[in-house]
Amino acid sequence: MRLTPILVLLAVACAAQTTKKERDLKFESTTPGGPGAASVRPPEREFVKEARTPVIPRSYALVVGVGAYKNLEAKHHLQFPERDAEAVYSILISPEGGNFRAENVKRFVGANATLANIRASLEQWLPSVAQDDDRVLIYFAGHGFVKDGKGYLAPYDVDLNKLESTAYPMDALGSAIGGKIKGKWKVLLTDSCHSGAITPESDRAQLNKSLLDLNKSLFSLTASRDREQSFESSEWGGGHGIFTYYVVKGMEGAADTSQDGIVTADELAEYVRTNVREATAGRQNPTSDRGSFDSEMLLAYIPSGRSPEAPPPPKFGTLIVEVNQDGVEVFVNGKSVGVVNKGSPLRLPGLAPGAITVKAVKMGFEPDGPREEMVYPGQESTVSFKIVIPRRRPRAAVEHFDRGLDHYNKSGGDNYKKAADEFAKALSVDPKYSQAALYLGRSHHAQFNYEAAKAAYTKAIEIDPDYLEARASYGGMLLDIGDLDESIRQLNAVTQRDKKNAQAFYLLSQALRRKDLYEDGILAARAAIKLVPENAEAHFWLAENLRMTKKWSDAGAEYQEYLRLSDFDSKMAGKLNYYVLGFLSGVGKKKRAAQTDIWRELRSMAYFGLCETERKQNRFNIAIGHCQKALVYDPGDPFLHYQLGLAYTQQANETDDRSLLPAARKHFRSMLEINAELPEAGSVRTMLAAIEKAIYAQ
Secondary structure (H helix, E strand, C coil), X not given: CCCCCCCEECCCCCCCCCCCEECCCCCCCCCCCCCCCCCCCCCCCCCCCCCCCCCCCCEEEEEEECCCCCCCCHHHCCCCHXXXXXXXXXXXXXXXXXXXXXXXXXXXXXXXXXXXHHHHHHHHHHHHHCCCCCEEEXXXXXXXXXXXXXXXXXXXXXXXXXXXXXCEEHHHHHHHHHHHCCCCEEEEEECCCCCCCCCCHHHHHHHHHHHHCCCCEEEEEECCCCCCCCEEECCCCCCEEHHHHHHHHXXXXXXXXXXXXXXXXXXXXXXXXXXXXHHCCCCCCCEECHHHCCCCCEEEEEEEEECCCCCCCCCCEEEEEXXXXXXXXXXXXXXXXXXXXXXXXXXXXXXXXXXXXXXXXXXXECCEEEEEEEECCCCXXXXXXXXXXXXXXXXXXXXXXXXXXXXXXXXXXXXXXXXXXXXXXXXXXXXXXXXXXXXXXXXXXXXXCHHHHHHHHHHXXXXXXXXXXXXXXXXXXXXXXXXXXHHHHHHHHHHHHCCCCHHHHHHHHHHHHHCCCHHHHHHHHHHHHHHCCCCHHHHHHHHHHHHHCCCHHHHHHHHHHHHHHCCCCHHHCCCCCHHHCCCCCCCCCCCCCCCCCHHHHHHHHHHHHHHHHHHHCCCHHHHHHHHHHHHHHCCCCHHHHHHHHHHHHHHHHHHCCHHHXXXXXXXXXXXXXXXXXXXXXXXXXXXXXXXXXXXXHC
16 A cells, blocks of 8 residues: 655744744743753664655645734744744655655745635635645644634634634634645644644643544654743854754754665654753753654655665764855765855754765855864764855966857857857866856757756856856746756755845746745745836736736736836847747747747737737727737737637627628638637637527528
């Protein structure tokens, strides 16, 4: 029988007063409690001798993070829930982690984490998509409240004066998990000072009974005991809730004590419990219900982490990272652990003891490392990096690069080929010339040589892992070849580390649109526009996402803004590097566009979008005009002929003007001549028969 989990991960972060903020704000007084620090050690396990390759089930996730609340005073805001949510999102969609498909993850952060969005996701979306053999993860980082003995999750728009109607009841959460959301395995993790009070105390026993009576495996891990507090602090990975920090680290592989590449529920529970308890000197004690879940349920899969013969770590250690410059990215065992600034050490607890490889990198400088450091069980170790040597290029390499850039900027097939030759020569002279690798990738990309482009982009990132421009361009190329999941991962990495990278945001909006994640696409496009209002393509992708959510008027305005900002001669397209930014590879209705004039393609699509938005608002004359303009740019697009046929038909019905029917017939016939296999072909044939009958009768 195939084991497929439903994972419900809920991290409720509450309010705070100090540097180590207590995530706790409530209406009833409680007495913080808990035993003192305990000396704990992971249990001895029977280690796997043969590596397993698990079956990754279809998976869905809801990720929510709220730090600053609409109706709460600033003193009750939290620092890190939104950062926590982004960290969880990143590990979920990673192939070295949760292995979730990006289109199956709903993410609501900040002002978008409204009660309506949370309720719709928990009570409508997840119940409608999750099946018995699926995995589902729910993550919430924000405030939790208690009033009159009842617990609530606080969305962005919570009103303390109307808590019952503006917050999400925890008993409703229990009802959704227990009765509405299907799944083979169920896991509930809560990060709140009252995380044990999922329902009022009098009802809790009945809820637990109902959950256990489902004949499905339930994993319940809470961040603290009933009357304890949970904390957030800048000391954990640069700023996280402590519980969430260890959940993410565990799913990255730190919890995999058996070293088989699989993080199980039992492993994650033990890892989180051990490290949170020690990190807070016993003030926060995660607990789990061992009697109601399959301890071997899969929470994450890390193929590169397989090492079946490795012994268990006796106890976890901590690494303190110091740097001498701002903006230094640190890598541990080849994985980025964060960007560190001078004077603000990065604390990395929860590391398995033993030898590790560490490296610090900064653009324009020689890296410090990689070098081997020791992590000692139960101890803190400090490692200092010094980034001091500017990276100097051999003169010959720089000359080749400059000649290549000159060819590249002239654009065109021959120039791109000459540019690629020069950039390759620059790399042969200086194998660490990351800019040359980036532009080599762009030159190959412009020639549609995707395998060579991919190799060059990944080389640039390998040389300089903090080269965000290279990651953004690589993400754009991945759009062109249809690898949307990896594109989203690369672009998400850029936007998380550089909130001012407009290029990455609008490329991300395109990827999300093509994954049918329209609301997220709208957010990404708006972020790009806020940074660079004149970015025409950001307006285009905002319009596309708005159109797909049936916001016809708003979409029309954004299409018009794109057309205004991109109103230049088509010959400029090459100079604007359309070919190397991965704009299109088919956006629902379109054919592959990478080998066409991208400027013309985008303008055709914009007029197509205007045609549909006007037709949906019953402004048929205007719609017809826009579709006719679109045909000037792309006369062979069957969808344009389909839209025109619909517009003429609807206008004829609206005005009872049968003289419009021949035009409708013409465009419907053109659509079928171009592509008779489209899903709309059947309805078009039906409409054509009706039109022929009406014309004959006339």
